[in-house]
Amino acid sequence: MLKFRKRLYEIIFEADTRAGRIFDEVLLVTILISIVLVMVESLGGISEENKRILRILEWIITIIFSLEYLARIWTVDKPAKYIFSFYGVIDLLAILPTFLGLFITGGQSLMVIRALRLLRVFRILKLGRYTRAGRLIAATIWRSKEKIVVFILFVFTLAIIIGTLMYLIEGEEHGFTDIPTSIYWAIVTLTTVGYGDLSPVTGIGQFLASFVMILGYSIIAVPTGIVTASLMGKHDNLNTQTCSKCMFDKHDDDARFCKKCGAPLYTDSGL
Numbered sequence: 084m085l086k087f088r089k090r091l092y093e094i095i096f097e098a099d100t101r102a103g104r105i106f107d108e109v110l111l112v113t114i115l116i117s118i119v120l121v122m123v124e125s126l127g128g129i130s131e132e133n134k135r136i137l138r139i140l141e142w143i144i145t146i147i148f149s150l151e152y153l154a155r156i157w158t159v160d161k162p163a164k165y166i167f168s169f170y171g172v173i174d175l176l177a178i179l180p181t182f183l184g185l186f187i188t189g190g191q192s193l194m195v196i197r198a199l200r201l202l203r204v205f206r207i208l209k210l211g212r213y214t215r216a217g218r219l220i221a222a223t224i225w226r227s228k229e230k231i232v233v234f235i236l237f238v239f240t241l242a243i244i245i246g247t248l249m250y251l252i253e254g255e256e257h258g259f260t261d262i263p264t265s266i267y268w269a270i271v272t273l274t275t276v277g278y279g280d281l282s283p284v285t286g287i288g289q290f291l292a293s294f295v296m297i298l299g300y301s302i303i304a305v306p307t308g309i310v311t312a313s314l315m316g317k318h319d320n321l322n323t324q325t326c327s328k329c330m331f332d333k334h335d336d337d338a339r340f341c342k343k344c345g346a347p348l349y350t351d352s353g354l
Contacts, residue, residue, distance in 0.1 A: 092158035095151070096325040110151070114177075117144045145181040152178060160346075164330045223313045230309050238273065238302060245269040245295055252288045273299045324348045 094102045123129070124137050152174045156162045165171045224231070246266030253259040258281050259268065268281045272295045283292050325332040326341035326348065333342075340347055 088158055091154060092327055095155055095158060096327070113144055113147060117141065120144070141181060145178055148174070148178045158327070159330070160328045161330075164328070168330050220310075223310055227309050227313045231306060234305055234309065241298075242266050242269040242273060245273070245291070249283065249288060249291060252285060252291065253283050257284045257288070258282075269295065272296060273302060275299045275303070 093100060094106050097103045120137055120141055124134065124141075129137075155165055155171075155174065159165045166175070243266055246269040247262055249268060250259050250262050250265040253265075255261075259265045264281070271278055271281075272292060275296070283289050324334050324338065326334075326344060326346055328346040329341060329344040331341055331343040334348065335342070338348060
């Protein structure tokens with residue numbers, strides 16, 4: 084039983100083996116089918132017979148997800164670690180909507196949250212360029228979080244100043260009815276979105292708008308530079324092993340023990 088439990092854990096939580104890759108592929112296809120079912124069910128003009136078929140298919144998929152969720156809890160050494168982890172919560176939310184539909188009208192619509200489970204695609208087949216890119220970008224953004232937060236605060240402060248100036252220049256008669264509306268215009272212009280629902284009429288206002296447009300292009304380059312600088316010279320791993328005790332999954336390629344809690348990692352040889 085213990086050997087079967089370890090083997091099942093390796094299939095469910097890791098993508099290093101053929102069985103693990105097939106499991107993840109089947110899981111993703113099932114998720115996509117469930118999302119399509121939700122979309123189809125929302126269409127008008129569906130007969131009652133077809134709706135009944137859709138509900139049957141949804142219950143079959145929900146049973147599959149429920150069994151998968153229970154299997155994940157059974158195979159880990161510390162179930163609470165998995166249950167309260169990010170993916171544990173997502174897996175639970177993936178099966179709740181169908182059961183909620185028994186008590187809440189329209190509860191099935193919540194099933195679109197299953198789309199979040201498609202994040203597992205980064206672990207399928209251990210595709211080097213996609214896995215490395217995903218982990219590397221996430222790690223880079225995390226390392227640069229302080230700089231990014233400061234930059235966002237700076238842009239927000241700049242938008243407040245520009246919006247206030249535009250409110251004073253244009254005024255209510257030209258559509259800038261209040262400072263929040265003017266700040267909205269400043270943000271739209273700074274980000275080079277330009278919806279066109281608000282535009283300055285006076286010469287001074289147009290001059291300020293032109294300055295903000297040019298400034299927007301230079302501001303866009305700042306976060307790109309921050310992330311690029313952090314990306315330079317960084318290395319990421321392809322390892323998909325997940326520790327069965329603490330659920331940590333960021334191990335080196337040659338790791339045999341968890342770098343967080345020290346527990347042995349399952350490999351093809353059993354450890």
